[in-house]
Amino acid sequence: MSNILITYTSMTGHNEKIAKHLEEYLKGKGADVTLEQLVDSDAFDLPDYDAVIVGSYTYHEGELPDEAQDFYEDLEDVDLDRTKFAVFGSSSKGHIHYGRAVDYFTMQLNSSNGDQAADSVKINGEVEPDDLKRIETMADYVLKSLE
Template sequence: MSKKVAIIYASMSGNTEDIATEVSKHLEPFEFEMLEMENLDASVVVDYDGILLGTYTWGDGDLPYEAEEFHDQLDEIDLSGKVVGCFGSGDHAYPLFCEAVNHFQNKVIERGATVVQESLKIELAPESEEDLEQCKSFALQFVQLLT
């Protein structure tokens, strides 16, 4: 039986969605669903073996509005046995680069998930060869943990 993967993301400018798409190119042999985080009940994660959570960072290291409720709902969910990877886009112009990714990483660890140790943080959109390689490497680490 094939394992199920969800890519759940919040994206305002499209950068985090672009990262999600880039990561999704390297998820074989798994089938995946891409879901927008806004208005999504976090309990859906129990239906998946692997979860990739993506967000951009708002202001001075805050979760974006679209991600706050989902993040808070994770308090009620046991993620033991789930493999989770956290990723996001950010802008080095702000003092706390991709801090919202850290908020999610800390939350899923607290909830018992097996986590891709190094979260994926990309400056704005994934355009450079280095960015694309980071997306691939992150995806392959996730796949390895899930198999």
């Protein structure tokens, strides 16, 4: 059974909705899932999981949210030892820095020796049924990478 961490930060509730949907979906596929807020996650624990899925919104001028800063900075000192990962985030295409936090986390997880199991998913605003299907596809790729 796969041991997967879903860790996220959410200001509007969109990423929380996505994270909870992911948790339910992955559990339905037989995975052992831990769901927690990014602020409560310890980057140094990530290698203990088979896979990690990170969700973050993009703040202000393309910045990481304050509650994601410590985790992100700690990733610089973590060797993920090929831990599988995926990244998602809700943002607004109305901003010039649409989904930049998703890009930052994807780059840092790759730089930390992680193994990207699925393309990152950016969702424009409110989570729609088609968005959840893209999230499920991302989750399926993560599961397939663990076979």
